[in-house]
Amino acid sequence: MKELFRDTVAGQLLRLVTRDRILPYPEEIDPSICQKYINAEKSENMARVGSTNLPPPPPKEEEEKTEEQSPSSESRHPSTNSSTTNVSDTNNHGTNTASNTKVDPEKGRDAHIVDWYGPTDPDNPQNWGVVKKVWVTFEICLLTFSVYIGSAIYTAGILDVSETFGVSRVAATLGLTLFVLGYGVGPMLWSPLSEIPQIGRGPIYIGTLALFVILQVPTALATNFGMLLAFRFITGFVGSPSLATGGASIGDMYTPAKRTYGMAVWGVGAVCGPVLGPLVGGFAVEARGWTWTIWELMWLSGFTLVLITLFMPETSSANILYRRTQRLRKLTGNDKLICEPELEGQDMTGREIAQMVLVRPFTLCFTEPMVSLLNLYIALIYGLLYIWFESFPIVFTEIYHFSLGLEGTAFVGILVGVFAVLPPFIYYQRKYIEPKFNDKGELQPEWRLPPSFVGAFAIPLCLFWFAWTSRPDIHWIVPIIGTAWFSIGAFLLFNSVLNYLSDAYPKYAASVLAGNDFFRSSFGAGFPLFATAMYEKLGVGWASSTLGFISIAFIPIPFILFKYGAKLRHRSKYAMKEF
Template sequence: MKELVRDTIVGHLLRLATTRRVLQYEEERDQSLWKRYVDKEKSGRMAHHGSPEEEEEEETGDASDNSTQEQQRAGVAEGNTTATTRNSSDTQVGSGDAQRNEVSGVPVDPEKGRDVSIVTWFGDDDPENPLNWSTGKKFLVTFLICLLTFSVYIGSAIYSAGTQGVMERFRVSQVAATLGLTLFVAGYGLGPMVWAPMSEIPQIGRNPIYIGTLVVFVFFQFAVIYAKNFGMLLAFRFLTGLFGSPVLATGGASLSDMYMPAKRAYAIGIWGIAAISGPVLGPLIGGFAAQHKGWQWPIWELLWLSGFSLIVLAIFLPETSSANILYRRSRRLRKLTGRNDLKCEPELMSEQMTSKEIVLMTLVRPFSLNFLEPILFLLNLYIALIYGILYVWFESFAIVFEGIYGFNLGEEGLSFVGILVGSLVVIPPFFLYLYFIQEPQFNENGEIKPEKRLPPACIGGFCIPLCLFWFGWTARPSVHWIVPIIGSGWFSVGAFLLFNSVLNYLGDAYPDYAASVYAGNDFMRSSFGAGFPLFAAAMYTNLGVGWASSTLGFLSIAFIPIPFVLCIYGERIRKASKRARHDL
């Protein structure tokens, strides 16, 4: 527990307030341990050619020259510093007058080398590496990420329970009142395009983004509750979505920080349940409150839930970004030893980035990846369509269960439970598939071809139209209300299989850009989710429940071939990309 709290926001504040006398790290208790955190081999490479990676071989020269160079580099790695030969020059640096890297003993090449000692994990079992955390700690952090995701996602649908009250209070039309939902969704689609890449910067990490934006999210709820006019209501609904958004895209990256690829799908599956539960339980939680207390009470419930999450996460959520953990370790070691040469690899990479490159990474990269990578664009478009259909379809529940079956506002919220049950029912068979079929396909390095993540998506694609046709043509007075509710469960089965397969595929295919890729996915689906509800009421009123749902079903059928095409041709397309992974 002490180590868990030490890396949280509250832990950092306690260390700051006590000048690091409490919750100390091991190297702070015993300063002689600093050398075990330094990689001698990588430090020697930095001195030799200015990079922690192995120097690439020159293709010119005969075999004897290459052999001689190999022997000389081997001598350098072993501390034999009589001479070192650079591939790009015949100049030799003598051991007598050259500046040496103290840790490795390698002379610092005056042209290419840097006197930097690389701080890294002290071994494969370093307990500060998120991949080495105990199972209990990983489960706790997964639960906290799910709690944060649920607390934000519920903010969209919980508002819809009070739409009628908003119409009466501000004297606006139903379409105008629906803007409070769509602007919130638009906000949490746009926000990750900035917040997610920022969380990849070693000096920032994920926790400051999560907690900092959640603080704003919580306090902006007061502005929504006490809005003086309709414009103020809409403005702060958009801003709350914007500031609540980071976990909706970066949550998957946080889980990837902790779990190896073979186990990551399980964690993302649980995270997916939290994401589905928010929009599903929002009308249920907010319905009875809006019915008896008015439109503001669902927002009060959102405030209480997100405020509780803020307190819990500030105390118990540790940093999961390995880049940030290593950066803070190297910074601690510099203070303890007074050695300015102690730096980690992520820190070196960020130092070499110009302001223009940082702006491109944070503002341009998510958009360029999303629209210029064919794989990303097709899959994000598919997921966006499903997300948009979900929000259009949600608007039909009031028409069906209030208009046809005579439910009141609170009882209408109960009609969404079928979707939640469907998401819970699909978990056991999906996990069995992962354990018995997908895990054995991983190689000895714990890697799998990304395309092998997609077969569940091929099945999930058929569940969406099945749900929409079932729901649309059974929602009539002559059919019991339980029948369309049962049919609604197929949507969560299909959406679960699609979302989990696609998110795992994207993480495997673009591991170096995971946060930006997830941000682009969130942007696309939120754009559709924001726009589609605006025409939902008119669509269901003019076409009727049956044909309106069927129209959505036919639209979803048109996209079913996408995962099949990527299963067959995805590897070829991926290897033609400059940014996707090519070694699998």
């Protein structure tokens, strides 16, 4: 418990205020163990070639030619174990004291690389215990739920907003769409910032969620419609980190073979938001009006803010290593101590950072066929979800005569579908996918896609079922049962696609996932604006069927990528090519 609290934002602030006297790290208690954090092999590589990793050996012909040109090469000094190295010795006549290796005057750099002290280093998030990983995963799910519910909880009050501000229902729907658009744009900024070692994920989560909580007050107290819309967009924007970076935090803790389980649980948290939002918001609007939904959102997100501030440790390995390096510099006075994340940051220019934040997500979206197709498919599913949600008031209020509060219970079928598909999905992953990982912990990305084959057919099945069973002569439980197929399909598609993109683009995962979030949120923001007119003119049957036909057109995408994905990856300059 002490170690967990020490690495939270609250714990780090407490250390800062007390000048590190409270919650000390092991090396601050016993400075002699500082030696074990220095990686002698990587320090040696830095001394020889200026990089922590040696370049691949040259072709045999070039190697023979080099030997002919310089037959006598200077032998390097043997490495020594880091445990016998004096890390406070910062000057030894051109010799890297961390590895006892002569520094190459042209290529090398005298640096002492701070790293994990071994494969079992407990500070490495992937080495955390099961209980700690489960707890942090739960917190990320709660954080995601607390923001995601902000979109759907508003829908229950759309008619009340329309009456209060004297605007049409379509205009009142902008309060939903702008919020969704905000959390689609936000990750393009917040996700890259959370990758910076000096910042990490915790401050981004805490800082943006604090703004999210505070800004609910002017949202609920909005005196005109324009003010309401402005704050709905801003709150969506500042609340967005959990929706894109949450997946990155899951990836921080789990190996690729186990990551899919964490992503699956996180996906359940994401689904609970849109599903429970109308249920919670419906009764609130009935009792107190639309503003009560905003106050509920503030209370929920405020509770989450307190919880994660006190009990969610930093998950970014880059930030953990950076802070370790800072502590070792302070303890030893050795300014040559540096970690690999810092090295990468030093080599980046301002232009490269701007390109990473502003350009790369869009470049990958529009120049990589695999990313474009899957982003389009997921965006479509997301858009269909939000436009389909607009039919629920028509079906369950006008056809089945549910009250506004009871209307929210119609969404429970979607939640049941998620819990129904979770056990077989986990069984499939353990039985068939985990054995396909090689000794390096790598998997051919295309093997992430088979669950999406089922999901692709589940979406149109749901929409056609819902379309033609939503009639007065058919009991209301029948269309509700049909809604479960949408969450089954969306769950399988989202997990397959997000894991596939992470595996296919491991070096650019943050940019790829941020672009995916932007794509799907753009569709989710735009589609509800024409939902009401579509259902009024076509009727529930043909409007939902139209959505079903659109989803059928996209079914071939995962099958095509499963067959040709490897060829496309080998042609890409960004994707992994080993498989």
